[in-house]
Amino acid sequence: MNVIGDVDNSVSWEKSKEVMNIAKYNINECRNCFAFRECMSCVKNFQSELNKMEKSKTECEIRRQSFHDKLVTIIMLEENLYS
Numbered sequence: 001m002n003v004i005g006d007v008d009n010s011v012s013w014e015k016s017k018e019v020m021n022i023a024k025y026n027i028n029e030c031r032n033c034f035a036f037r038e039c040m041s042c043v044k045n046f047q048s049e050l051n052k053m054e055k056s057k058t059e060c061e062i063r064r065q066s067f068h069d070k071l072v073t074i075i076m077l078e079e080n081l082y083s
């Protein structure tokens with residue numbers, strides 16, 4: 001589980017950095033991804049070291065497709081608005 005702290009001991013900044021830096025597990029894929037800045041991958045999808053790579057590949061494809069669909073929608077709306 002991705003526990004970054006507790007009420008008694010506050011937040012562990014080292015654990016927080018580890019949990020929040022999902023891209024480090026797929027740095028080669030993330031570095032060149034057109035949807036990187038819009039990526040909303042959730043930390044809960046990367047609970048164990050073993051499933052991080054496989055789960056993230058599936059999640060990345062879903063995120064990229066979703067971002068692509070949003071871009072297409074924006075372009076279609078702009079074309080209809082200004083035509």
